[in-house]
Amino acid sequence: MNTPPLIDTTYIIETPEGVELTLHIAGPVVRAIAWFIDLCIRLLIYILLGNMLLKFGNIGVGLLLLMLFLGEWFYYVLFEVYAGGKTLGKRLLGIKVILASGAPVTWSASMTRNLLRVADFLPFLNALGLISMICTKNFQRLGDIAAQTIVIYQDKPIKHNALPNMPAYHLSYPLTLEEQQAIINFAERAQTFSQERADELASIIQPLIADDKNATQALYQIAIGLLGKK
Incomplete structure (x- = not known):
């Protein structure tokens, strides 16, 4: 049927x-x-x-x-x-x-x-x-x-928050265009999440960054580096 x-x-x-x-x-x-x-x-x-x-x-x-x-x-x-x-x-x-x-x-x-x-x-x-x-x-x-x-x-434009003022962080390996866009989108919207939710999402990349760095902060810094702000 x-x-x-x-x-x-x-x-x-x-x-x-x-x-x-x-x-x-x-x-x-x-x-x-x-x-x-x-x-x-x-x-x-x-x-x-x-x-x-x-x-x-x-x-x-x-x-x-x-x-x-x-x-x-x-x-x-x-x-x-x-x-x-x-x-x-x-x-x-x-x-x-x-x-x-x-x-x-x-x-x-x-x-x-x-x-x-x-x-x-x-x-x-x-x-x-x-x-x-x-x-x-x-x-x-x-x-x-x-x-x-x-x-x-008519979709309302998304208002992105300004990224925190911190130094850029550069990974030692290249990212695809999709990965770069995902990181930038996360960094621009994460401030609208609860801290627990932001940390939960950011923890996905924890194995890819230095052990001494917080994943959420690292994503902010990577986004700043991708945007060329620092």
Whole structure:
């Protein structure tokens, strides 16, 4: 009996350089909240414009209708293209639109996905778009499928702590690139661990360093040497 694949919100992209990027797909709930925020923002803008433009009679009505048209069709496109794939609602929720390839969303892709919002809305309240998101692996509505776009969480940059002020320590043998990166990552993050946890992780390399050196301190000093700070 075949076991159905587990639901997973991770999305892995391999770059032309062979580097794998792991992204996290935004689901229907957070996207619906972002859509509602954007709707409220647009309604507030339309109300303010209406209060100003309706004072000018038929000319004001015409201008207001033009603003409504432009707002509904280009609000999303302009923000997605010029604001890194994030409307105001998406920015507040920490999500953004990108191409399925991992590249920033383009004019053509943004136009395609937003022109199809009409189809996603059918028969009411984005029902068809919701069904499409539930039925697709990467929570894509019809516009996303046609434009080959996805909506992901924007990862927050990791804040690394400064390394302790101590002399560099150089091993007597070369390290691979992966080993160097692992040591630097440990040294930059170890200060967020408890001392017991840091010592436990560092003890893995204890047989490789001088017997009189503490493993955790040695990793700090090796990292400082690799970074050329001392």
